[in-house]
Amino acid sequence: MKDKVAYITGGSKGIGLGIAKILAENGIRVAISGRGKEDVDQAVKSISSDASKVLGIVSNVKNFEEEEKAVADIKKHFGQLDYVVANAGLGVFKPVDELSLEDWSSMIDTNLTGLFHTMKASVAELKKSEGYFISISSLAGTNFFENGTGYNASKFGAVGFTQAAMLDLRKYNIKVSTIMPGSVSTHFAGNEPSGKDAWKIQPEDIGNLVLDMFKMNPRTLPSKIEIRPLKPKG
Template identity: 30%
Template sequence: MNGWKVPLALAGLRWAWSRARRRRLPEPPPPRDGLELLAWGAAGAVLGVGASALSERRRSGLMNGRVVLITGGSRGLGLQLAREFGASGASVVVCARGREDLDRAVAELNGRGVTAHGVVCDVTDPDAVEKLLDEAERHFGRLDTVVNSAGIMRVGPMESLTEEHFRQAMDVMFWAPFHLSRAATERLRRTRGGIVNVTSIGAYLSVPHMLPYSAAKHAWAALSEGMAAESARGGVSVTTVVPGLMRTGSHRGVVFSGDPEREYAWFALAAGLPLVSVSAEHAARRIVRATAGRRGFLVISPVARLGMAVHGVAPGFTQASMRVVGRLLPAMPRDAQERPGSEAGQGALGRLVGALTVLNERAGRRMNQRSAVEGRGDERAARNPRRDE
């Protein structure tokens, strides 16, 4: 048992205990009350365990017999989605740019009992996308779901960002899901399948110092919602997913510009605080259930839902709030630098933040997040930040 199931079993035991106590009052209990109490306790435990087993069985069969293609599946949320879809009965195809990370992810999935196949693919190349879809169908014989999960993140003041940084973000988080979704639609009609687009709260609340990311996610969310309106006639469902902050360990691979150490500190702190962020495991479970239920829209966290609600009702207020946030974030220094998170977090400030965000550090290890410069070199990492969440 895990998650809410253990508390459910304990709640069953507590209910049984309370009922037995009420039966004992006001008279002293007869000798047989001890056995009665044990019986009620056993009944409560059976109730909790039974509910847990039923839930696990239902979860394990949500995606039986289906084939799911996940972009950015070698690490981060993409990898956790592959685990969760596999645990729900699906066969998964995961794609990523790097062979080493992809092989490690597939081996880990196979070790969990997930039927997984890895394909090296740059999703910004339309020709490679067609080959990816062909390979998925050739290997498993069908395709039921496409999950657009690949992403790219660069953090810093606008003055430190070039036009190329915006182009990179749009290539990965708008044009890539556009080409993949359009190429997959006809195939998905044959299986009455679905497309899942993992956007972001940044698509609805543009966060300072993350402008390329927010702009691309905003375009992606608009594309996803429009596709959902137009594709229903052909039997293809489109699910727009809006996560808030998630603990995936992505801060290790993000490229920080301007004042990298201070930029790293605020980003890692926001992404790793338990009351503000959610775990990738929780997000993946919610996404799989929404996919199986062909839901059109899913907001992952209460904080994200609140932010969207406030922005919808009072956009001027949220804009003013973001201006305040912008003033609090690090200013553009004279000697602007650019470093991946694996380096920016090595200073005293980064180590202090790491001590406060232990959950995010642990998540990075679970999500196959490696140093952005490991096996690549600093310059290559700076030119090509990670394409995952």
């Protein structure tokens, strides 16, 4: 995998940053995107000071043209694109009668339509490299819960989208998988990571899982992976 190139959306913090760090540590050149330049710049510095190994991009996955430009910038900077990890996502958790139109649209547009934008923008390059596309969904993509209508809808959709895309793209020798984590220690939904989160999955755990998937024999495809903490908080 040395000198392969990976693009991680939502890579300036949390799971995305954890994945980027693990991949960079193992010789993969990485491009990360996020909505805020300051966050992206800080994340790039935390990954590597070598500009030949890491690229920071400001892009909002809700905007297809921004994702197209992100892929073009990656191609210009690194000359190729081998792996895409579509990680950008957000959650608003309210009863359905309190969920606003803006709450609903923000989740669907980011978690589902944004996923489509990232794949649509990158699929031509992945055909050339016979690459790998991974979406980071959630156990909320199969398990519904109270106050989760919008989030559940977006993540159920993300799982269905990714699995159907897997069937479409494997004829091009492109692998497509979805990872469905449970509780992860990140800033998601207003959480503040601390020692109290030691029982949760850590971002680097997801990074190591992604790395293992990239290492898997080309004949084998782990199309959908559920991952959860060993022991729920007691």
